[in-house]
Amino acid sequence: MKLSLPALRNTPWFKATSGQWRYALRNTIAMCLALTFAYYLNLDEPYWAMTSAAVVSFPTVGGVISKSLGRIAGSLLGATAALIIAGHTLNEPWLFLF
Numbered sequence: 001m002k003l004s005l006p007a008l009r010n011t012p013w014f015k016a017t018s019g020q021w022r023y024a025l026r027n028t029i030a031m032c033l034a035l036t037f038a039y040y041l042n043l044d045e046p047y048w049a050m051t052s053a054a055v056v057s058f059p060t061v062g063g064v065i066s067k068s069l070g071r072i073a074g075s076l077l078g079a080t081a082a083l084i085i086a087g088h089t090l091n092e093p094w095l096f097l098f
Contacts, residue, residue, distance in 0.1 A: 034053040041056070
């Protein structure tokens, strides 16, 4: 399938603004750096670092900060819930049935 030049100009690649291209480039660099550091640290599953970089990316700095604060709060809440649940159910034999 060959596309003519007028048909190519209607694709999203040709309609992207310079801000969108900068965001894509910044996001790509962030994901590559995260993957590089994950390999450098010999993490078991380094692709999760790249996935995290993609998840927290926003075109604006304020969006990144608010999302990262939400992730930190969620992680702390989850860790606290895990400690509470584990502390109360550590020696319960019914847990080993599942």
